[in-house]
Amino acid sequence: MTFIGIIITYVFINNFILNQFMGMCPFIGVSKDYESAIGMGFAVTFVTSVASLTTWCIQHFLLVPFGLTYLQTITFILVIAALVQFVEMVVRKVSPSLYKSLGIFLPLITTNCAVLGIAIIAVGKNYNAIESFVAGFAAGLGFLLAIVLMSCIREKLADTDIPKPFKGVPIAFITASLMALAFMAFDAALLNNLIG
Amino acid sequence: MIKEFTKGLFKENPIFVIALGLCPTLATSTMVINALGMGAGVIFVLVCSNIFISLLKNFIPDNVRIPAYIVVIASFVTIVQMVMEAYAPALYAALGVFVPLIVVNCIILGRAEAFANKNKVLPSILDGLGMGVGFTLALTLIALIREVLGSGTITLPGCVITVPVISIAPMRVIAFPAGALLVLGLLKAFFQYKEGRK
Numbered sequence: 538m539t540f541i542g543i544i545i546t547y548v549f550i551n552n553f554i555l556n557q558f559m560g561m562c563p564f565i566g567v568s569k570d571y572e573s574a575i576g577m578g579f580a581v582t583f584v585t586s587v588a589s590l591t592t593w594c595i596q597h598f599l600l601v602p603f604g605l606t607y608l609q610t611i612t613f614i615l616v617i618a619a620l621v622q623f624v625e626m627v628v629r630k631v632s633p634s635l636y637k638s639l640g641i642f643l644p645l646i647t648t649n650c651a652v653l654g655i656a657i658i659a660v661g662k663n664y665n666a667i668e669s670f671v672a673g674f675a676a677g678l679g680f681l682l683a684i685v686l687m688s689c690i691r692e693k694l695a696d697t698d699i700p701k702p703f704k705g706v707p708i709a710f711i712t713a714s715l716m717a718l719a720f721m722a723f724d725a726a727l728l729n730n731l732i733g
Numbered sequence: 734m735i736k737e738f739t740k741g742l743f744k745e746n747p748i749f750v751i752a753l754g755l756c757p758t759l760a761t762s763t764m765v766i767n768a769l770g771m772g773a774g775v776i777f778v779l780v781c782s783n784i785f786i787s788l789l790k791n792f793i794p795d796n797v798r799i800p801a802y803i804v805v806i807a808s809f810v811t812i813v814q815m816v817m818e819a820y821a822p823a824l825y826a827a828l829g830v831f832v833p834l835i836v837v838n839c840i841i842l843g844r845a846e847a848f849a850n851k852n853k854v855l856p857s858i859l860d861g862l863g864m865g866v867g868f869t870l871a872l873t874l875i876a877l878i879r880e881v882l883g884s885g886t887i888t889l890p891g892c893v894i895t896v897p898v899i900s901i902a903p904m905r906v907i908a909f910p911a912g913a914l915l916v917l918g919l920l921k922a923f924f925q926y927k928e929g930r931k
Contacts, residue, residue, distance in 0.1 A: 708919045714914035
């Protein structure tokens with residue numbers, strides 16, 4: 538599959554939130570205002586890209602040659618946890634202003650299923666190193682797109698008169714449901730028409 | 734003591750009240766059998782990790798506790814993966830990537846951090862069991878609604894019940910991702926309504 542194909546697949550067709558339900562907790566929790574949504578989206582994109590490349594290397598240089606593939610889940614989650622910690626340290630050193638805006642979200646990303654999810658999916662689909670990196674990047678972009686759209690809608694919703702039982706999380710789920718309905722227009726047929 | 738068990742069922746239900754573990758809830762609630770399988774996996778991992786973390790609570794240094802918990806949880810998830818692949822391959826294929834993703838289910842890490850590292854073994858077992866059963870009940874309820882409305886069937890281990898009338902023209906959209914979000918949103922609204930009337 539071409540890189541464009543991978544990007545379209547993970548941003549639109551298999552959007553991680555609206556189609557695969559990965560990363561639901563931050564999607565509901567951090568989408569109340571636009572700025573934190575952007576911060577979270579970029580932090581996740583960064584980590585998914587780096588993590589899918591790193592886990593690809595682990596899988597193909599360590600686990601497969603030594604016949605340890607049954608340890609996949611344990612190693613991947615540990616690598617991701619270490620990576621997130623490392624990213625946090627680097628960002629704090631290199632760019633304190635970026636750290637200030639991303640800082641609080643970085644520790645949360647370890648338990649974001651999107652990161653472990655794309656790592657396992659990319660290995661399962663037998664992507665090569667660059668394809669894995671692109672898949673991770675695209676999955677993060679899909680997350681960014683969905684969370685930013687959601688935060689814009691929720692900022693508008695805050696001024697609306699919503700029936701009391703629906704206030705807060707329930708209306709967020711129903712909004713997400715309508716977004717998912719719209720994203721159903723992107724399917725495999727679209728990909729075939731675009732790139733054949 | 735019994736309160737540690739029952740609080741997870743209703744008062745602190747992980748899905749409807751504290752809203753944790755939403756990703757597997759939405760993704761594996763397409764069929765009742767998938768929900769039961771996922772629930773069984775989560776109960777096993779939750780109870781075992783609670784036991785071990787409460788036993789090890791005095792040995793784990795405080796500043797590396799989260800990675801230590803994750804290693805304990807990931808070991809039990811690997812056991813679930815292997816057992817499920819060997820004895821229930823169809824279920825394993827249907828749940829797909831969500832079996833390894835039990836590792837990052839916030840309920841499990843949340844209970845380790847909030848309960849098991851402060852309490853003795855027996856209360857931790859009851860807490861894990863209660864939270865796990867509460868999760869399974871909520872997940873099965875969502876799966877039941879989605880499967881009955883979305884495809885007009887109820888798939889239980891070993892048999893498939895066809896619901897009359899609905900199965901002729903089921904609401905297909907409920908079985909799709911959009912339907913999962915809609916059902917969960919409406920159920921949460923219902924619980925907030927009940928809470929508001931108390």
